[in-house]
Amino acid sequence: MADRALPARVDAVRAFNRYYTRRIGLLRKDYLGSPFSLTPARVLYEVARRPQATAADLGRDLDLDPGYLSRILSGFAGRGLIRRIPSASDGRRRLIALTARGRDAFAPLDARSHDETAAMLRRLTARDQARLVGAMQTIRALLEAGEPVRPPVRARRGRRSAR
Numbered sequence: 001m002a003d004r005a006l007p008a009r010v011d012a013v014r015a016f017n018r019y020y021t022r023r024i025g026l027l028r029k030d031y032l033g034s035p036f037s038l039t040p041a042r043v044l045y046e047v048a049r050r051p052q053a054t055a056a057d058l059g060r061d062l063d064l065d066p067g068y069l070s071r072i073l074s075g076f077a078g079r080g081l082i083r084r085i086p087s088a089s090d091g092r093r094r095l096i097a098l099t100a101r102g103r104d105a106f107a108p109l110d111a112r113s114h115d116e117t118a119a120m121l122r123r124l125t126a127r128d129q130a131r132l133v134g135a136m137q138t139i140r141a142l143l144e145a146g147e148p149v150r151p152p153v154r155a156r157r158g159r160r161s162a163r
Contacts, residue, residue: 032113034109034112036109039064039068040072040075043058043069043072043073044109045106045109046058046061046062047082047096047097047098048106052087054087054094054095055069055070055073073096076102080101081099081102082096083096083099
């Protein structure tokens with residue numbers, strides 16, 4: 001039996017996603033006033049937060065196309081934001097770490113993200129802040145409990161992915 005309410009629920013989830021991405025500025029070219037758009041900023045965040053990152057780990061965990069990730073990392077290396085260090089345990093692997101310049105680029109991004117989130121929360125009462133965080137935890141738990149997400153459809157040559 002078809003779920004007649006599903007199309008309305010799909011529309012509601014998509015509308016919320018559009019609202020929230022706009023609300024927190026994910027689509028801006030200069031995410032958080034930085035020289036980075038969202039994806040490079042997220043890659044920089046992941047490199048900063050991991051003691052040992054590899055391109056393969058980053059690509060898998062962020063679900064990024066290897067070529068796209070490679071271009072991002074090459075751009076970071078060209079700007080002196082990262083260095084690639086041969087792994088002591090496996091010479092074929094390169095560990096990615098922030099340089100001092102990379103830490104300097106990351107610090108204001110991290111601080112702005114924290115400050116903007118705090119400002120958004122401060123507009124709410126403590127009770128509503130708790131409700132919001134609880135709702136976010138509920139969303140995450142529900143989505144994680146569902147069936148595993150299918151791998152994304154990768155663009156084929158000459159076609160764009162409808163991601």
